[in-house]
Amino acid sequence: MNIDFQERKIPIIKIRDFLIVSIQVDMHDKMAVQLQSQILHEIERTGAKGVLIDISVLEMVDSFIGRMLSGMASMASIMDAAVVIVGMQPAVAITLVELGLEMPGINTALNMERGMELLEKMVKDSL
Amino acid sequence: MHEIISDKSWEELGKYPIQTEFDIVKVRQTVRNYAKENGMGIVEQTRITTAVSELFRNMYNYANGGEVLIERGEVEGHIALIVTCIDRGPGIPDIEMAMADGYSSGMGMGYGLPGAKRLVDKFEIYSVINKGTIVRVMKWR
Numbered sequence: 482m483n484i485d486f487q488e489r490k491i492p493i494i495k496i497r498d499f500l501i502v503s504i505q506v507d508m509h510d511k512m513a514v515q516l517q518s519q520i521l522h523e524i525e526r527t528g529a530k531g532v533l534i535d536i537s538v539l540e541m542v543d544s545f546i547g548r549m550l551s552g553m554a555s556m557a558s559i560m561d562a563a564v565v566i567v568g569m570q571p572a573v574a575i576t577l578v579e580l581g582l583e584m585p586g587i588n589t590a591l592n593m594e595r596g597m598e599l600l601e602k603m604v605k606d607s608l
Numbered sequence: 609m610h611e612i613i614s615d616k617s618w619e620e621l622g623k624y625p626i627q628t629e630f631d632i633v634k635v636r637q638t639v640r641n642y643a644k645e646n647g648m649g650i651v652e653q654t655r656i657t658t659a660v661s662e663l664f665r666n667m668y669n670y671a672n673g674g675e676v677l678i679e680r681g682e683v684e685g686h687i688a689l690i691v692t693c694i695d696r697g698p699g700i701p702d703i704e705m706a707m708a709d710g711y712s713s714g715m716g717m718g719y720g721l722p723g724a725k726r727l728v729d730k731f732e733i734y735s736v737i738n739k740g741t742i743v744r745v746m747k748w749r
Contacts, residue, residue, distance in 0.1 A: 507637065509629040510665070540640070541654050543661040544720045572654035580658060580723035581709060 491516050493523050499600055500524065503535040513549045520553060524562045531600035532557055535593060537568025544582050551584040558586065563603040565589065567596035618681030618690060626693075627673040632664045635676055639691055642678060643747065646689050656689065656747040659727040662720035663693045663743050671697020671741065683730065686748035693744070699737040707733070 491512075494501045500523055508516070520532060534550070536542070542550070554564040565588045577584075588603070590596035621642055624635045639660050643653040660676075667674035674695030681690060700706045709722040721743075725731040730746035 507633050509633045511629055541636070541657045541661065543658050543665070544723065545661075545665060570650075570654075572651040575651055576654045576658045576727065579655070579726050580662075580720070581726070582723065 490519065493520060495523070495527050495529060498528075498530040498604065499597070500527065500529045500532045501535070502532065503538075505538050507540065508546065510545055513546055517549050517553045517556075521556055521560065524557060524560050529562055530604045531563045531565070533593065533596050533600060534564065534566050535568050535596075536566060536573075537570065537592075539573060540570070542569075542573050542577055544580060547577060547580075547582045547584055551587050554584075554586045554588070561607075563588065563600055563607070565596045565599050565603075567591065567593055614679070614692075615681055615683075618679040621678040621680055624676045624678070625673065626664050626667050626676060629668065631673075632661060632668060635664060636661045639678065639689070642680070642689055646680065646687065648689075648747070648749070652747060652749055655727040656691070656745070659724040659745055659747075660691050660693075662724045663691075663745070666720070666743075667693055667695045667697070671695035674740075683746055683748065686729075688729070688746040688748040690744065690746050692742065694740065694742050696740040699739055699741055700733075700735040701737060703733060703735060 491502060491504060500520065502520060523529065524532065550566060557564045567590045569589060588599060590599045622638070624638065625631060626635060636657050640653050640657040643656050664676065674693060677692040677694065679690040681688060706721050724745065728745040728747050729749060732744045733741070735741040
């Protein structure tokens, strides 16, 4: 099995007031940390009010990636941006709970569409 | 160090070093592939992959890396996938504390060991100070 280990950055797309990030690779730890700071910089640069992170392709979320996601949600919230994670696979959800990892401050939605609705509502409520 | 007893009838599937962060990703994907080959469903594959990811990261973070042995063999009447993580790191001074559940309480050592244990069918740990640690996990469902 060949794994592409090129240090490509995960693209962050801005649509209206939101940033959209789709994680398409099995991230190693440095890449996860890099993505975290990359998203925070984009929030600052663009003034985005919300971040939608699609993890539907991720086949596993271990404690490191879980902590990265919840840490990012806390940091983004301090920067006045809401974070919603969408598309978590059932097997990943089961494993996260069994692992005992709590992800405080993490908002989730089943898919992109509902995630977007949730973000819009959160941003509206905070006004 | 308590000797890890390997059953001679077990089939060795491979030995892999954990030296870099890439190795953590690469070897956990290898474990997933063997789990799939072994007929495990998607949830079981995810459980064993997540468990070994925690173990590999411990080796990388605390023991300057180590070696992973993957085997298949009969355990308690099941055909199990057996993953053994061997390092020559500092060892774990208090295994009981390291195995205490700590994510929510703020207690425990934060090695993710209790979580990893819950995700597998059998979990063994041997550690000697200044010699190293061996963690072996088995999954058959």
